[in-house]
Amino acid sequence: MQLTRAADYGVRAMVYLAGLPTGRRAGIAELAKAAEVSPVFLTKVLKRLTMAGLMVSYRGAGGGFSLGAPASDISLLDVVEAIEGPVQLNLCTGACATPVAACHRQAWCAVSSVWMHAQAKLREALVQASLDSLARESARRLEAMRSAEF
Amino acid sequence: MQLTRAADYGVRAMVYLAGLPTGRRAGIAELAKAAEVSPVFLTKVLKRLTMAGLMVSYRGAGGGFSLGAPASDISLLDVVEAIEGPVQLNLCTGACATPVAACHRQAWCAVSSVWMHAQAKLREALVQASLDSLARESARRLEAMRSAEF
Numbered sequence: 142m143q144l145t146r147a148a149d150y151g152v153r154a155m156v157y158l159a160g161l162p163t164g165r166r167a168g169i170a171e172l173a174k175a176a177e178v179s180p181v182f183l184t185k186v187l188k189r190l191t192m193a194g195l196m197v198s199y200r201g202a203g204g205g206f207s208l209g210a211p212a213s214d215i216s217l218l219d220v221v222e223a224i225e226g227p228v229q230l231n232l233c234t235g236a237c238a239t240p241v242a243a244c245h246r247q248a249w250c251a252v253s254s255v256w257m258h259a260q261a262k263l264r265e266a267l268v269q270a271s272l273d274s275l276a277r278e279s280a281r282r283l284e285a286m287r288s289a290e291f
Numbered sequence: 292m293q294l295t296r297a298a299d300y301g302v303r304a305m306v307y308l309a310g311l312p313t314g315r316r317a318g319i320a321e322l323a324k325a326a327e328v329s330p331v332f333l334t335k336v337l338k339r340l341t342m343a344g345l346m347v348s349y350r351g352a353g354g355g356f357s358l359g360a361p362a363s364d365i366s367l368l369d370v371v372e373a374i375e376g377p378v379q380l381n382l383c384t385g386a387c388a389t390p391v392a393a394c395h396r397q398a399w400c401a402v403s404s405v406w407m408h409a410q411a412k413l414r415e416a417l418v419q420a421s422l423d424s425l426a427r428e429s430a431r432r433l434e435a436m437r438s439a440e441f
Contacts, residue, residue, distance in 0.1 A: 231294045251428035259416035266409035278401035
């Protein structure tokens, strides 16, 4: 039940973009440096984010990447799901799960209800965090750290 | 972030054992049938559960498996962690995670706080469910289903 490295790096890149001044784009080298990952690996991750519409890629001079929507409208859950697919703790807890389609035990299995409850709590925590708030809070903490150093 | 099939089957076997009358043991064939998995696969899963002390294996005539503690004292989290290791959403959210050991960004990264919060919510949901309550609730639902059929 651990986040993939792809999702972790994708989140880093998205939060970095969310912290840039309005209208500023970032190239792959800048994003890879910010996310502390190789540009080759990050390119694959960004492909999923652009396909999901969370990121926009511009070609040519002045090109680069920007967010596909306002940072306040993109949640951590959006980013994770764009990269990993639906956050789903077990086979029986999918959005389309029905007693017939997912697991024939579901109609009576009390554990299935717990997986669903746990999944709802997990999703709730991730949907409440917007890229905007994450970028602002990270910048505030970094600033406080730097101030304390001097 | 999905449960392994091993953990799913392990949970099924443990809940089944929790629903047996006090003192009754179950052999591998009975447990595999209850969990709807092959005895070969389940044997590997049960090894982890016995190593963790959650299950006890008895050899010889009258042998089989029983719970290693009262069903009310074993949580869903206990079972999952015995099979999969600690429920940990990201590298930075481990019990031993420190800014130095886990990720040098942790001191300022706001996303790390969200992973920790989400992980706490997930663990909370799993620790609140005891094998005892899961076995009783499953039996109640199964009984209600059967009554409705006739």
